[in-house]
Amino acid sequence: MSRFTTFDTDDVRFPTSLSLDGSDAMNPDPDYSAAYVRIGTDAADGMSGHGFVFTIGRGNDVQVAAIDLLRHHVLGRDVEEVLGDLGGFWRELVHDSQLRWLGPEKGIMHMAIGAVVNAAWDLRAKREGKPLWQLLASLSPEEIVDLVDFRYLSDALTRDEALEILHQAVAGRAEREADLLRTGYPAYTTTPGWLGYDDDKLARLCREAVAEGFTQIKLKVGADRRDDVRRLAIAREVVGPDIAIAVDANQRWDVAEAVDWMSELAPYDVAWIEEPTSPDDILGHAAIARGVAPIPVATGEHVANRVIFKQMLQAEALQVLQLDATRVAGVNENIAILLLAAKFGVRVCPHAGGVGLCEVVQHLSMFDLVAVSGSTEGRVVEFVDHLHEHFVTPVVISDGHYVTPTAPGSGAEMLEAALETYRHGSRG
């Protein structure tokens, strides 16, 4: 028997605002950061589990402090017991009543739970010698639904319905896994599209994206309508008619404004409009979706939890679901969200970028392909070429696809040198 003996956190910040990487209509100067946690045990294998919350700078210290509040749920606990019942562990953390008050199930406290839950999954995957996607895809349908808390979901998805979805996907798991290992998972790139880049850089990066094999790119919009039209025209001309171009307003608009603004961008053949308004506005997204149809509405990177996603699906508010690896309470809640998407027949195209989001979120889409939806139809995982060099197992992109990772773990582990160099305060 082994016990959890260490629980270490770090406030890690990269000075990305200096280059305007990551600049958009709501976030002009992000410093990509990670509120990072490592959990260790007294087992002879010396393995540790790593997780983090992605933030964009100020407040990363408070996010770290929220993770530290969960220390007593981990230290001293029986490792096999915790890792053997991660559904129970999730419920214990989310339903800690005093901490729940601080959300409930949203914001800093909920994301903190996600980091610890993800660290536990990272450790379990390493102990089982599998990449996270493969570990999840090796679980039985019953084991998978045991990971999910169906509280607040049962009017849209019951445990039995989830089981049925998973059972239907059992046939073909092996073939899809073999395909996945051979071809990887489709990606799209946001690298060309940041608002802070000038037109020449935009055109150059669009050209490079096509040359690298991407079949979809994404541009940030929403700050200035004429700039958007100009930039979209440049991008369309560079990439030609066969490459999809999505646009992302980062929550800048109200409902009527979104519909109106999009009418000017529609002629450039827009693959989706992402985050047109507040991520809390289910009914607003639904109204926008009706107003901009047939352009699909995409959202999710700031959707606080499975309850909001449930309603987005019930209200037909989104046609592209963009789950995020660190916004909700970790792997378990994202499995609930994948099951909801499958129930409603909506495609999942995860948000990534930031720090380490690509490394982690790819596992969720790969699990979805093998064991849940069984499909990559219309599905792409975001890719942004930032900061991968700081991870132990950085993503590899080839011909517009994520190369399927085979190293054990979730991908969350940062290099010791990166933690030391970018620990907040350590650069003066």
Add this chain to the structure above:
Amino acid sequence: MSRFTTFDTDDVRFPTSLSLDGSDAMNPDPDYSAAYVRIGTDAADGMSGHGFVFTIGRGNDVQVAAIDLLRHHVLGRDVEEVLGDLGGFWRELVHDSQLRWLGPEKGIMHMAIGAVVNAAWDLRAKREGKPLWQLLASLSPEEIVDLVDFRYLSDALTRDEALEILHQAVAGRAEREADLLRTGYPAYTTTPGWLGYDDDKLARLCREAVAEGFTQIKLKVGADRRDDVRRLAIAREVVGPDIAIAVDANQRWDVAEAVDWMSELAPYDVAWIEEPTSPDDILGHAAIARGVAPIPVATGEHVANRVIFKQMLQAEALQVLQLDATRVAGVNENIAILLLAAKFGVRVCPHAGGVGLCEVVQHLSMFDLVAVSGSTEGRVVEFVDHLHEHFVTPVVISDGHYVTPTAPGSGAEMLEAALETYRHGSRG
């Protein structure tokens, strides 16, 4: 000209779990706490502004740390400029893009903004020598709408519509204010209804509530169906047919369960069912409202922001809107919520209790009466008789009414002795 020169925070916790005060189906052992902030200036008046976030124990330190993140928005700033444009101050805090990522507009970070915004209002009211309700009710319709950020609201409430609501209430302000000063504002009491109390204590407290002049009480439900029926029967027998009894499930149910459970409580003439399910579940509340009609659905104490409230109103998900003094980003956002409620013709019955929530929230209902809805029809402010003795201007209840406060300020200021005694760690 004066400047903000101090910004002090405190982690204040009361050991309420020892007596099971405040126990309900989701919160078995709360330790009522305040993440407290005081802002001071170099003005000769020596006045300071006080605000806080109410929490229930663990994590109050992280809530304090989030408030501390806002220090640079206050220190060194021109006091008259900030207090003269509290709409601008609110936007500045809420749209701080790096901090916004931590919500957005929800949870720990959003509540932290509320504490600082409320402290600014407390100071402004003190400087103008008025209780907060009277200060707000003395503003012109134009000044009031300038306090509100209509972003994400315009599909339900425009600035012009808000102005019209306020202009219509200008006539009669003086009479309503005089009435309010004479009779106070109707209250209801939750004191009898905590789940941790035994049947004898429940009956005794119900009797006392009626004797004290309350015309409505509230019971916690949702942990055990048979217990609920028994406790409701006891309460109904003690108070008789003329006293309203509301019930509060504190988010315990899913949609179908709520409708089913309430069918057993309905025979006891239930005034409203509060928090039947997740506070994020707009569509779920709407389904429950249809299922339990004509019993009204009440919610709001955990509703994260004005965008969720907007949708609750659009979807007819609630018939009683329970705003909270410290859950959203302070006075400004609560004014937006009052305006939304007025637009949709929904009554507002604020959540209170905890630590200091009664002291602060009464001002919002009184402002609403004088300058927004112009009515107390069907409206009551929650009252719980806990911890008032720690405040400089504690609420006074008389014959089931909040006695209208006349002391300058928002009511948020705690006694120095209370801060010292209950500062976390100071009791070993």
